[in-house]
Amino acid sequence: MPTIKDVAREAGVSIATVSYVINNKDIPIRDDTRRLVWEAVERIGYTPNVTARNLKASQSRLIGYAWHDVPPDEVNAVLDRFTYFTAQAAEEAGYHILTFTHTQDNVLDVYSELIRTRRVDAFVLAGTMIDDPRIEFLMAQGFPFATFGRSNPAWDFPWVDTDGLRGSYDAVGHLVRLGHRRIAMIAWPEASLAGEFRVRGYLQALRAAGIPFRESYLWRGSHSEQTGRDALAYWSQMPFDERPTGVIAVSDLAAIGVLNEAEARGLGDVSVVGFDDVPLSQYLRPSLTTLRQPIPEISRALIHMLQAILNGETPDPYQVALPPQLIIRASTGAPPVK
Amino acid sequence: MPTIKDVAREAGVSIATVSYVINNKDIPIRDDTRRLVWEAVERIGYTPNVTARNLKASQSRLIGYAWHDVPPDEVNAVLDRFTYFTAQAAEEAGYHILTFTHTQDNVLDVYSELIRTRRVDAFVLAGTMIDDPRIEFLMAQGFPFATFGRSNPAWDFPWVDTDGLRGSYDAVGHLVRLGHRRIAMIAWPEASLAGEFRVRGYLQALRAAGIPFRESYLWRGSHSEQTGRDALAYWSQMPFDERPTGVIAVSDLAAIGVLNEAEARGLGDVSVVGFDDVPLSQYLRPSLTTLRQPIPEISRALIHMLQAILNGETPDPYQVALPPQLIIRASTGAPPVK
DNA sequence: CTGTTAGCGCTTTCAC
């Protein structure tokens, strides 16, 4: 493999000159010398060795991203697209993504190791939780990072997130325009930040439509298909003209539970909106109306933030929530006339 | 950030000694010197700089993996799990995964760039095609790689694959044991290598069960839900006692098409086996019997192969097909009695 | 305008 030395010899110039030309430094170099260098580069097929460059510059040009373990039966609608678009955005900025894994109990060790060995220049975090220890750790270390998802609101760090409030708001608006008035929501436990934004959007949209909130229309449960089933089972106990005619769910999985339970009970005409647009949701019966997260935009925003941070600047914007897109399919329609 | 020099000074020994101790070389060093070194390391919190190590060793300890673009409406059942397990296996072997992307027309450029800059030590390829140009290129370059998926049978390179033949064979066996005799298959166009293995398994299983093959029971189409619908539409034109009672599909997506079309036509009792176990397949109505690819094993096998190659050895085994697991759910049952 | 040279942090040969 040719090195810069070989190019210098081939071109009959010094290695410094080669370096200047290659890196296009604004050091006055005669045009024919430049040509000489490029021709030599061409002739011997030289490409700079990134490891040597990185050593010199004390950088790695790598952004770490923890790939989460996904149980085979769980849905990871978003993260594979996120990885793809993040890798792509990183490449445009001259970086690559280094993926790594960790178990539940050695999380910070793994991050710490990657920092200390100078394996990566920054991290992208996804699947953030409230009071996420990784964020706390990285802030304490002063190590560059940005997250997909919010965390403790009192913490000051760069994040990009889906605007869940806006998403729920739009979903309810969609149902209202279809003529629904009895609109329920399936939410996560209150500890979930993302979940609470979605609940707020639901409440705001109800208020905007002049529909009073009913406690019994808000069902909270875990991230599972069963939660959707439980919610519908509960609501179907209500007198017919009290039952919700439309449901917005905090996730597609819960939405699917609602559809499945409705089918099982012969209650075919409940309108359901999911959240995420998981693969296959368009092939469900009925195909699922849902909110698609703006993943490409999120990836781009994150990388822009990191780029700024790595250049010693303050990212602008620093924290941003991007609206999801309502994908209207067959699971929502007018309420049953009665 | 402390360097090996700092450790040497702190321990009052030479740099070389520190390196010997740290790397546990079998060079005779007094035990108390060793202790001195480790204590110094501990005290100043030293961790070797991987970039410097890599420069010295002319390696990167990175394995490149191209992350494929997935249209938002397509199912990528397998690749996100594959990425996770491959990253994990790589870490156990002392490597990390560098993910990168490419468009249709610059594929080889991207691989070439990664090689020439010495960004990666090897590649893992997925989504291989017959006569895959990437494989051809990497063989020509003599650059280390291994693939998830086969290619041109005349080419000699290390691969791991799902044993699609075995999978189809088992799926047909399952239907036969349930009492089916009219078993159809949905396949991909003949150009698909993976598809043809699955067809062969189907044919072999029929033969083993003494069931003659009927041309009209083999439907070929693209990778889509529509293909499944088309196939079922076609078969449902047949006289009732000629129609297939069981179908094995080359993918879950096609299987879902069959289920959806059967539902639309009120033909509820056709048994269907998919392939892949995509997320959500368990929540379909009916939940889908399918073949789950042995992803963790595939990842491990690939990394073992690469490890051998990177150590200058010949991997053993060199090419291996691992059987998928039949996951039995509600979409298969006894044929309608008649 | 161009070349010499000192590192970046590490490993390893060769001397002592």
Place this chain on the structure above:
DNA sequence: GTGAAAGCGCTAACAG
């Protein structure tokens, strides 16, 4: 047993 020093390939300050 341990240390001095060369060198991996590159960049950039400093000379000339």
